[in-house]
Amino acid sequence: MDENTDVIQGTLDMLILKTLSLQPLHGFGIARRIEDISRGVFKVNPGSLLVALQRLERSGWIDQEWRTSENSRRAKYYSLTRAGRKQLDVETEDWTRRVAAVARLLKAEA
Amino acid sequence: MSLWRQLSRGLRALTNRSAVDRDVDDEVQHYLELTAAAHRARGLPPDAALRAARIDLGTVTGLREAVRSYGWENAIGTFVSDLRFAVRRLRAEPAFTAVALLTLALGIGGTTAIFSAVNPILFESLPYPRPDRLVALWESHPDGARSDGTYGMYRELTQRAQSFDAIALAKPWLPTIVGSAEPERLAGQRVSADYFRVLGVTPVAGRDFTAGDDRPNGTNVVIISDALWRRRFAADRSIVGRQITLNDSPFMIVGVLPRRFENVLAPSAELWAPLQYEMSEGRAWGHHLRTIARLKAGVSVEQASHEYEAVGRTVLTELRPDSYDPDTRFTALSLHDDVTGSVRRALLAVLGAVALVLVIACVNVTNLLLARGVRRRGEFGLRVALGAARSRLVRQLLTESLLLSALGGVLGIAVATVGVRVLLTLAPTELPRMRAIGLNTSVFVFAAAVAMACGVVFGLWPARQAVRSDPHAALQSGSRRMGGGHRGMRSGLVIAEVALALMLLVGSGLLLRSLQRLFSQDSGFDGTGVLTLQVQTAGQRFNDNEATHQFFSRVLDEVRRLPGVATAALTNQLPLSGDRDEFGVHFAAGASLPAASHGAFRYAVSPGYIETMRIPLKRGRTLGDRDGPNARRAALISESLARRQFGNDDPIGQTLKIGPMESPTFTIVGIVGDVRQLSLALNESDAVYTTASQFLFADDAMSLVVRARDGDDAAMLAPAIRRAVWSVDKDQPIVRIATMPDLLAASAGARRFALILFEAFALAALVLSAAGIYGVLAGSVAERTRELGVRAALGATQTRIVGLVLKEGLVLAACGVLAGLVLALAASQTIVSLLFGVSRLDPITYGGVILLLAVAAAVACVVPAWRAARLDPASTLRAE
Numbered sequence: 001m002d003e004n005t006d007v008i009q010g011t012l013d014m015l016i017l018k019t020l021s022l023q024p025l026h027g028f029g030i031a032r033r034i035e036d037i038s039r040g041v042f043k044v045n046p047g048s049l050l051v052a053l054q055r056l057e058r059s060g061w062i063d064q065e066w067r068t069s070e071n072s073r074r075a076k077y078y079s080l081t082r083a084g085r086k087q088l089d090v091e092t093e094d095w096t097r098r099v100a101a102v103a104r105l106l107k108a109e110a
Numbered sequence: 111m112s113l114w115r116q117l118s119r120g121l122r123a124l125t126n127r128s129a130v131d132r133d134v135d136d137e138v139q140h141y142l143e144l145t146a147a148a149h150r151a152r153g154l155p156p157d158a159a160l161r162a163a164r165i166d167l168g169t170v171t172g173l174r175e176a177v178r179s180y181g182w183e184n185a186i187g188t189f190v191s192d193l194r195f196a197v198r199r200l201r202a203e204p205a206f207t208a209v210a211l212l213t214l215a216l217g218i219g220g221t222t223a224i225f226s227a228v229n230p231i232l233f234e235s236l237p238y239p240r241p242d243r244l245v246a247l248w249e250s251h252p253d254g255a256r257s258d259g260t261y262g263m264y265r266e267l268t269q270r271a272q273s274f275d276a277i278a279l280a281k282p283w284l285p286t287i288v289g290s291a292e293p294e295r296l297a298g299q300r301v302s303a304d305y306f307r308v309l310g311v312t313p314v315a316g317r318d319f320t321a322g323d324d325r326p327n328g329t330n331v332v333i334i335s336d337a338l339w340r341r342r343f344a345a346d347r348s349i350v351g352r353q354i355t356l357n358d359s360p361f362m363i364v365g366v367l368p369r370r371f372e373n374v375l376a377p378s379a380e381l382w383a384p385l386q387y388e389m390s391e392g393r394a395w396g397h398h399l400r401t402i403a404r405l406k407a408g409v410s411v412e413q414a415s416h417e418y419e420a421v422g423r424t425v426l427t428e429l430r431p432d433s434y435d436p437d438t439r440f441t442a443l444s445l446h447d448d449v450t451g452s453v454r455r456a457l458l459a460v461l462g463a464v465a466l467v468l469v470i471a472c473v474n475v476t477n478l479l480l481a482r483g484v485r486r487r488g489e490f491g492l493r494v495a496l497g498a499a500r501s502r503l504v505r506q507l508l509t510e511s512l513l514l515s516a517l518g519g520v521l522g523i524a525v526a527t528v529g530v531r532v533l534l535t536l537a538p539t540e541l542p543r544m545r546a547i548g549l550n551t552s553v554f555v556f557a558a559a560v561a562m563a564c565g566v567v568f569g570l571w572p573a574r575q576a577v578r579s580d581p582h583a584a585l586q587s588g589s590r591r592m593g594g595g596h597r598g599m600r601s602g603l604v605i606a607e608v609a610l611a612l613m614l615l616v617g618s619g620l621l622l623r624s625l626q627r628l629f630s631q632d633s634g635f636d637g638t639g640v641l642t643l644q645v646q647t648a649g650q651r652f653n654d655n656e657a658t659h660q661f662f663s664r665v666l667d668e669v670r671r672l673p674g675v676a677t678a679a680l681t682n683q684l685p686l687s688g689d690r691d692e693f694g695v696h697f698a699a700g701a702s703l704p705a706a707s708h709g710a711f712r713y714a715v716s717p718g719y720i721e722t723m724r725i726p727l728k729r730g731r732t733l734g735d736r737d738g739p740n741a742r743r744a745a746l747i748s749e750s751l752a753r754r755q756f757g758n759d760d761p762i763g764q765t766l767k768i769g770p771m772e773s774p775t776f777t778i779v780g781i782v783g784d785v786r787q788l789s790l791a792l793n794e795s796d797a798v799y800t801t802a803s804q805f806l807f808a809d810d811a812m813s814l815v816v817r818a819r820d821g822d823d824a825a826m827l828a829p830a831i832r833r834a835v836w837s838v839d840k841d842q843p844i845v846r847i848a849t850m851p852d853l854l855a856a857s858a859g860a861r862r863f864a865l866i867l868f869e870a871f872a873l874a875a876l877v878l879s880a881a882g883i884y885g886v887l888a889g890s891v892a893e894r895t896r897e898l899g900v901r902a903a904l905g906a907t908q909t910r911i912v913g914l915v916l917k918e919g920l921v922l923a924a925c926g927v928l929a930g931l932v933l934a935l936a937a938s939q940t941i942v943s944l945l946f947g948v949s950r951l952d953p954i955t956y957g958g959v960i961l962l963l964a965v966a967a968a969v970a971c972v973v974p975a976w977r978a979a980r981l982d983p984a985s986t987l988r989a990e
Contacts, residue, residue, distance in 0.1 A: 027137060028144035046141055046167050047176045054180045058115050066133075076137050 012044070012052050014095060017080060017088040020062055024079035027053060053078060061087050120183035134177050142167055192509040199510060206482060207514075209881075210475050214518025214564065216874060217471025219525025222549075222557040224464040224867070226526065227533050228457045229553065230546035231450045237372045237546070239310040240404075245411055246448035247277070247401040247418060252437045255794070257692070257709070259401035260433065261387050262394040264302070266425045273414035273442075277403040278305040279385055280375055284646065284811070285356040286843055287342070295646060295843040296338070296356075298381040299373075305382065306333075306367075308404045313365030316350035323364075324384035331384065332356070333365040335373075338380040356383075374449045375400060377545060395431040396769070397692070402445060415442035432707070432771050433694050449542045455943045456864045462940060463617060463871045466610045468560070470878045473603045473610075476568040477882055479511065480600050481889050483576035490576050500577045507576060511569025512562070519561025523549070526557065536866055538859025539688070575599070600886050601922055607882045608926020609933055611875035612963055616934040618868035619955035620945055625865055627947035628858055634785035634795065635685060636724035637850030639817055641824035642684055644846040645835055646811045658808035659739075661839060666716055668834040669816060674827055678816045679719035680802065682809040683711065685787050686857040687846070689813075695747075695798050696767040697755050698775075710751055710796040711787045712768060714805040720746070720782055722817050730762045730780030739803045745776035748797040752781050768798060773806050789857055791946050811845070824849050864944050876962070879926070880970040887919045887974035898978055899986030908979040915975040916968070923967035927960055 019025065019033045030053075031044040056062045061084030067077045080088070123130045145166050149159035167173055178184075200207045235241040249263070250256045264279050271277075279302040286295045299305075303324035312318055313333060323331050332354070334343075343349050353360045361383065373379050387394075405414050422440035425431075443451075483490075490503060527549060537544060645665060647658050662680055669678045683689035693712040699705040713719070720732040728749055737744045745766060752761045765775045776798075784795035802808065816831060818824040828847055835844060848856075855862070891898070898911055938950035948955070 026140065026144075028141045032144075032148070046145075047173050050137065050141070050173065050177045051180050054177060058119055058181070060115050073140060073143070074136055075140050076133070 011095070012048060013056060014088065014091040015042070016049070016052060016056060016078075017061060017084055017091065020078055020080040021085065021088055024065075024077045026075045026077050030078070056084070059087075060084075116182065120181055123181060123183045124186060131178065134174055138167075138170060138174050138177065142170065188505075189509065192506050193513060195506065196510040196513045200513065203482070206478060210478050210514055211518050211521060213471045213474050213878065214515060214561075215521035215525050217468040218515075218519050218522030218557060218561055218564065219529055220871070220874070221464050221468045221560055222522055222526035222553060223529030223533055224461055225556050226530050226549055226553040227537070227541075227547045228461050229556075230543045231541075232454065232457060232461075234546070234552075236374055236446050236449070237370070241446060242444070243275075243405040243407075243409075244308070244445035245403050245405060245414060245442040246445050247403055248441050248443060248448075249397070249422070249434075250439050250441060251435055251709070252439070255709075257397045259399045260395045260397055260431070261385075261389070261399060262429070262431055263422065263425060264399065264401055265389075265394075266429075267418070267421055270421045270424070271417055273406060273409045273417045274403040275406050276304040276308045277401065278302045278308040279387075279399040279401055280305060281385070281399050282376065282379075283383065284845070285381070285383075286646070286841075288355050288358075288841070293841055293843065294342075295845060296380050297376070297378040298332075298383065299376050299379045300385045301382050302385045302387075305402075308402055309373075310404070311367060311371050314368045315347070316363070316365030318365060319382075319384050324386060326386055326388045328384060328386050330356075330359055330361040331364045332361040333367060333382045334363055335367050335371065335380045336369040339366045372543070372545060374445070374543060375402065377543070395433040397433060403442070411442055411444050415440075418442050432696075435707070453538070453541055453860055455940070456860050459617070459941045459944060460864055460867050462937075463614055463868055466614055467871045467874050467878075468564070470607050470610050470875050472564050472568045473607050474878050474882050474885075475514070475564075476571060477600055477603050477885055479568060479572040480575065480603075481885060483507075483572045484889070484893075486576065494577070503577045504570075504573045507573035508566070508569045511573070512565040515561045515565030515568075518564070519557055522561065523554070523557050526553070536863055538863045539856070541860075541863075600889070604879070604882045604886050604922050605926040605929060607875075607879035608923055608963065608967070609930035611872070611879040612927055612930025612959060613934045613937050614868065614872040614875045615959040615962060616930075616938060616955060617941055618865065618872040619959050620938065620941065620948055620950060620952060621861065621865040621868050623948045623952060623955055624944065624946040625858060625861055628790045628861065629854070631786065631790045631947075633685065633790060633854065634725060634783050637854055639820070639822070639824050640723070640850040641816045641818065641827050641831070642687070642846070642848055642850060642853065643814045643816075643828070643831060643835070643844050644684075644811055645814060646843050646845055655808035658810060659803050661842070662802065662812050663716070664838045665814070665835050668838055669814060669831055672827065672830050672834055674819055674822055674830070676817045676819045677718060677722040678814060679722040680716040680812045680814055681719050682714040682802065682812055683787070684813040684815070684853070685723075685785050686790070687813070687848075687853050688857075690788060693769050693798075695751070695796075696771065698765055698767075700764065703756070703759075706755060708751060708754060708796055710748075710798050713797060713799040714802040714809055715799055716802060719815065720799070722815050723785075725785060726783040728781040728783060729760075730778070732780055732782070733799065733801050737801045737804055741804070743774055743776040743800065743804045744779040746780045746782050746799040747778055748784050748795050749781055750784050751796040751798065754796065766798070768800070769806060776800060776804075790854070791858075813846075815850075861944055861946070864941075876966055879963075880966045883919055883922060883967055883970040884973065886922065887915060887971055888977075890918060891915060891974045891978045894978075895981065895986050898981050899983045902981060902983035902986075911981075912975045912979045915978045916971050919967060919971035919974070920964075923963060927963055931956070931960075 015034050016030055019030050019037075022033075025033060027046070027050055031046065031049055034042055034044050053062070053064075057064050057078070061081055062078045063081055065077050065079070066074055068074065142163055145163035146156075146159045149162045150156060154162060164170065236244060238244060247259060247267075248256050249259060259279065261279065264277060267274075268277055280299045283298040283300045284295055285298060286293055301319070303319040303321050306312065306318050314336075316333070319331070319333065322328065334349075339345060339349060343352075346352075349363055349366060352363050354363060355361070385399075403414075405411070419440045422438065426434055426436060426438065447454075493503060494500065530547065530549060534544065534547060537547075645662070647661055666678060666680055669675060683691045691712050692709050694707050695710045695712075696707045697703070697705060715733065717732075717734045717737065720727065730746075733744060733746060745768075747755075747761060747766070755761065756764070761778045761781060764778050766778065767773050767775055782799065784793075785797060786792065786795060787797070788794060802812070814831065814835075816824065816827060818827055832844055832847075835842065898914075901914075902911065934956070935951065942950050
């Protein structure tokens, strides 16, 4: 609890898109992947994740598909669409710009 | 792409809720299982792993709800469930629902019906292209009386004026059509060639009139309406070029007008022929033509009016036509104002009245909802206590009130459908654009908007009031002792209702008294027991005056021979029937008087007319059989004309001329009493009477006036008289059959129309506001049960308790009356033009209305007061 934090406000969409750009995944897989790659820094709230997936699907950035998972359960898999890929580029660029700006500010402060 | 997804996913969720829910459940369940599996992989036993997973996910239900509540369709879902709940609530309280719906249906329906009548007249423009460029050209006398235009002025205007694209003339024409079907008298117009160009209408088949058609002795051509084409000619596509017979002459149909063409100048006209004006007949300056014009682009009505006045002046000074008063004024008036002007004020007053009824209806429903809100306070308190957001409650209540108003609106349209029919039967004949009145899209939109507005207005307030209360207090005390604040507001609403009802009552009271005054006016003749029929001659056989006179005198002989007929006579125009035939009357210079001309009603009558109508003879003699075609020409003049021209001198033996100056001279042989020709309200009675046989020409339509023997019903004579007319010539149409009292009543049509509507609205307002007083008092007694019980227990007598309740009700009524008086004094200004012989501040009306309201309020107080008096102190105290 102490060492992991909730995903930074407003970046969840980008993290989902990025995760899905590597391979299609189901909800739990996405959460797991984000936590793994961030080495446990980010913890994804399941409610926020599932609602975000709905929103991204409605926006046409990701597709959904019911598949049979490894343990032969019905599972909903999400994959990135072409529009989603473009969106990811836009958000990545935006994010990089912000991070750079914040870094500059912090440096100036020091 | 994403819009499409929004729509399709949302629609799927709406139409297939269970499948979507299952998907969400599966996904959440899958997530839970995988989380648990992850915990197991870290070495937790299965039970503990599942518990840890549940902790990770929070409540599974909450998660499901969070996922499900995403998307626009959920707003609809909420609305639908609100709606279902609202329907259940309304069905649970049938009495409340019925009263509220009935009130709303009457309010919305009445307003919609009146709007449908008023809309085409007051708010829509005329149904022609660029209607703002259409004007009516009027000549008026210095005293304000308007007269029709002349051909001479029209001809000068077309040559001199620059403001107009086109100018046209029109006069009524009533030809009789004969052919394979039975003879029928048609309504039509003789028009100058540009008539349809001025209106901006072109025939759908055939052609418009040309200048060549509109020439003296031109060929007989006619354009017919779509309605006539369908009715009389079975919509025959090859109709153009066909010959038809009108008044025994062949006419060729050259055009058919579009179906949507509405002729606002003569709504019943079905066919049109060129005017073919004969200038040489000496009638070029006779005032009997309606003049309309289309303005050039960029010319304003004022500019046109200005030029018209200037041209008119020049013509009068250059040509000096003797039919013109030198002080005649010339004005161009927007055609819309011209057509609708006469009824505009009456309609606005009626619209205002019905709007007041609608407001009262809304106030009443608001009151009902407030009372209901008090009853439901426990429910709201419970829901707030359980965590319902107040906005959610407001939304719920608004859904309820909007459902109520929507249902009220639907019922209201049903009421309006009936209402419009009633309106059309009540409508005065002078109501313009009658054919455009009906339920159409704009009327439905109006009804929907009104219903919607009502729903929001009467819903929002009680809704806010209901949720503002403190849930703790609401739950604790039920609803017994609460509601002091509410009662204040409800009392305010009742006061408003009473005030509005008083305004309406005052309005209808003033109109009622005006109408009484009007009908107690002396019409100048005695119409009781008199039946009138207008008989028309048509056809070439009547081309000479002699034949026409012969026909009418034989008709008169036949009618006089009928049993049951006391006396009978003929006249070319009938008082108060809408007939209007005015001529210039010229008096030669006498010993002490200069020559002078006056406009006067011209009556060409048979001997015996004055006697049959019982018009009093003031001096001299009446017209008799001796005043035949070969005798010296004799005339009677009315008392007012005698006074105007001769003052105190004796007019008997003096001479006058009627119409053109070159016409023969008549000698005045008698003075008769004044008769109201146009309206009971108008004291315009200058008149001249001659025998028909001595007048310059024969009128082709005459009215028979037949007085039944004393005590007999004149209407019963109609079939016999009709047979008598047709025994002389079976081809002659009888146009108008009416008893004189009926004509008298119809002559006050606009006032009666306004009165009937005001009475209906005022009655509705009275009932609604009495119901409002009753509702508030009943609620108040119910809420004060305990207090009243304590009073009774402490020794208050029943009389005192009744007095207490009565006082509360009557104070409300008194406040309402006071507020209403102030409003009524201000608002009565709007119906001044409809009043006659009654001041808008008439104390009798105001007194009567206050008395009526006081009685109604007292009646409304009786039941609650009685209930209060019968309260048993012991049981009311124990009830707490």
